[in-house]
Amino acid sequence: xxxxxxxxxxxxxxxxxxxxxxxxxxxxxxxxxxxxxxxxxxxxxxxxxxxxxxxxxxxxxxxxxxxxxxxxxxxxxxxxxxxxxxxxxxxxxxxxxxxxxxxxxxxxxxxxxxxxxxxxxxxxxxxxxxxxxxxxxxxx
Numbered sequence: 001x002x003x004x005x006x007x008x009x010x011x012x013x014x015x016x017x018x019x020x021x022x023x024x025x026x027x028x029x030x031x032x033x034x035x036x037x038x039x040x041x042x043x044x045x046x047x048x049x050x051x052x053x054x055x056x057x058x059x060x061x062x063x064x065x066x067x068x069x070x071x072x073x074x075x076x077x078x079x080x081x082x083x084x085x086x087x088x089x090x091x092x093x094x095x096x097x098x099x100x101x102x103x104x105x106x107x108x109x110x111x112x113x114x115x116x117x118x119x120x121x122x123x124x125x126x127x128x129x130x131x132x133x134x135x136x137x138x139x140x
Contacts, residue, residue: 044063047059080101081101087100
């Protein structure tokens with residue numbers, strides 16, 4: 001059997017006991033990680049209960065829609081930044097760039113809300129409700 005290796009003389013000794021302390025960054029990371037992690041599992045379980053009639057494919061579609069929304073927001077932010085920089089480079093005024101992006105975003109949000117209102121109005125029609133209920137009965 002080989003002899004155990006020894007540290008050279010003058011090497012500082014590494015503490016071997018567990019330090020019961022946590023810094024502020026580690027504490028914040030722990031809280032954020034536990035919130036996000038538990039939120040993912042709680043939301044998935046709740047969605048799974050609500051769409052159990054349609055099977056696991058419905059839950060995958062919900063997660064796919066979350067992914068598409070996330071990618072859409074990223075594209076929206078990248079486009080907004082490009083517009084702001086372009087207007088700044090053309091005008092030489094940073095506030096024109098920020099203002100144009102703010103105006104474009106407000107107009108976009110208003111357009112999306114109007115489209116959602118029109119879709120919701122269509123879903124609230126009795127004819128649409130009957131069609132949706134018939135689809136549910138056909139699946140059962």
